[in-house]
Amino acid sequence: MSMGPGRRPKPKILGPDTSIKEIWNKLSHAIREIQNHNASKLSFEEHYRYAYNMVLYKLERAVEGDRFLRAVKGVWDDHTGSMRKLKDILKYMDKAYTQQQGLPAVYEAGLQLFLSHIVRSSTYPIHNHLIGTLLAQVQLERDGLTIQRSTVADCVDFLIRLDNPERLGGRSVYSTDFEPEFLRRSSQFYRQEAVAQLANADSSAYLRNVERRLSEESDRTAHYLWSNTSGPLQMLLVDELVTPHLQAIMRMPGTGLVAMLDGDRIDDLRRLYTLFLRVPDDAGKDALRLALRDSVEARGKAINESALAAASPLREDEEEKPDVKGKGKAKAPSAGATALAQALRWVQDVLDLKDKFDAILGKAFGDDKQVQASINESFINANQRSPEFLSLFIDEHLKKGSKVKSEEEIDLSLEKTLILFRYLSDKDKFERYYKNHLARRLLYGRSASDDAERGMVAKLKIEMGFQFVQKLEGMFNDMRLSADSTKSFLAFQTKHGPAPLDMSVKVLTASYWPQQIVTASTCTLGEPLAAATQLYQRYYDSRHSGRRLTWQANLGTADVRVRFKARPHDLNVSTHALVVLLLFEETKEDEVLSYSEIKSATDLADHDLQRTLQSLACGKFRVLVKTPKSRDVGPNDTFAFNDGFTSPLARIKIMQIASKIETPKEREETQEMLDEERKHQVEACIVRIMKSRKTMGHNDLVTEVAQQLSSRFQPSTGLIKKRIEGLIDREYLERTSDIGVYRYLA
Incomplete structure (x- = not known):
């Protein structure tokens, strides 16, 4: 008959024939039935009695175990007290006889008698019961019950003090009898607990439980077990709870590593990192590092796919969104404007991703350099247009625009872009794009700050050296000299008559500026433009001899x-x-x-x-x-x-229609010019190396060339081999009689 919750039956203690396993089976069945809404078929009184007796059984086991351990401890105290008195009485015998005869001292002999006649008695099963009771007390505490730790500590203490009669390395009875069985049962318990906890599919809860268990076992060994057990026990916990389940912990859907990263759950990430560090041979750290790399690459792939979705050129006349009178709907962004926005968004997304993982690295992973390396194994170079996008991002921050930027904002943006610049493998491609964008800012007066422009070049100089920025600095020098020439031209007009129009001329050194800038374009200048240019030509010829001006009307x-x-x-x-x-x-x-x-x-x-x-x-x-x-x-x-x-x-x-982002055709032309430049750079590097080495093996030469050029780009092995063949054909190098060895020809 079922009973309502308003009446509480008086529990009855079950008979000895009812096992605790049977009780738990009945309770677990009842729990499942309640969850399935079948509670009407259950007897409240019966199952309440099951639960009562199960708890009572646990409590009784704890009390009975404590009572037994106290009794054993009492026998020990009585025996050792007597032995101390005997030791004092027979002190002279220990000094004059037992030592000379190679016999154990009186007190030591008494301990051995206690071991053989009490602890390991063949008449009374004290040994197994003692070890079993100690293990049971530990297990009861692991299950959440309170035990008398002092009693367990006292019994452990005399097991530690009892030496084996064989004296195997001075090992105590604790080390040979208790500790191995304790570690075996602990291993079995935590192996089963790991399986049960993982079934819940909650990484955070699982890691918290592991952390709690490690703390509990550390506290246990500190208070009533031998301190020497702490190391093996902690290692056992890691071996059972962490090491076999590294991937399972990180890949749990909704709670694993990805969810922790998405939610910036620093506490969980710190706990994950700390526990994985305990895994031997850095296996835990390596697993975490690889998982982080996969996460960064997956996020980076999404950023790349989003940014490369738009690729059409931007028409500057389509930048204006509202109509002239400010009426009507704003004009929809052009495909080109969308492409530029995507390029800028790509850089910003990469910077945000970098900031996110840098913060996690510092707060959760203790700035671990190995973990940082996995985060820094960036996806940036997977985007073939990253040099162009990065230069566009810098261009937007350094030129005049609708948004007024403070010097601090500009400097912060430049510092962040330098972080991405360090990851670029095609730095020479970035240099080409940056030179083009800088040239247009300088020629069209679009720079927001000259100090910021020069500051960026100075930063690049620190990163890459003087050779990298030599032409950029030359462009600045041309602009300075042109400003001085404008003032001198005004003075020249006072003597030779004014020009038909006000004119400011920028004289560019062809070797400094981008090729497409200085390439001559045909244009017939009508009056009065022709007269003005002729007057300036006279002025320039009066100051310089042997120089020829080519007018670039397109700029x-x-x-x-x-x-x-x-x-x-x-x-x-x-x-x-x-x-x-x-x-x-x-x-x-x-x-x-x-x-x-x-x-x-x-x-x-x-x-x-x-x-x-x-x-x-x-x-x-x-x-x-x-x-x-x-x-x-x-x-x-x-x-x-x-x-x-x-x-x-x-x-x-009225803005000239132009592309801020390269068209596919322009991109092909840029790559062709870049490939041609790289051929010459590879050949120059080969000649420079061979000139100093005289003879060198093929593999060593290829490795050395790749290493020296890696700061600008990553030359392929095929490219290096082709350039070697080209130098052999032009008799800069020759093959020796040794296979795979080259000789430099002076």
């Missing part, structure tokens, strides 16, 4: 006032755009110029002319009217001056 900008019907506007345009606009100065109203006529008059290449006409006729501010209307410029189009152009702005900047 310049101009401010020009244009009269429209409604009102005049000051336009800021490229020099190419100014050359085109000047063609319409003398045209009649509604007169049109064909694409071919404009091309013939300006001598601009199709690529440059199309970009220029797009910015003037297809952009936001359309000062030219194109027929037919479209976004693209074709060879059959015609153009007319838009005399009816209106705008509320007095000063208008």
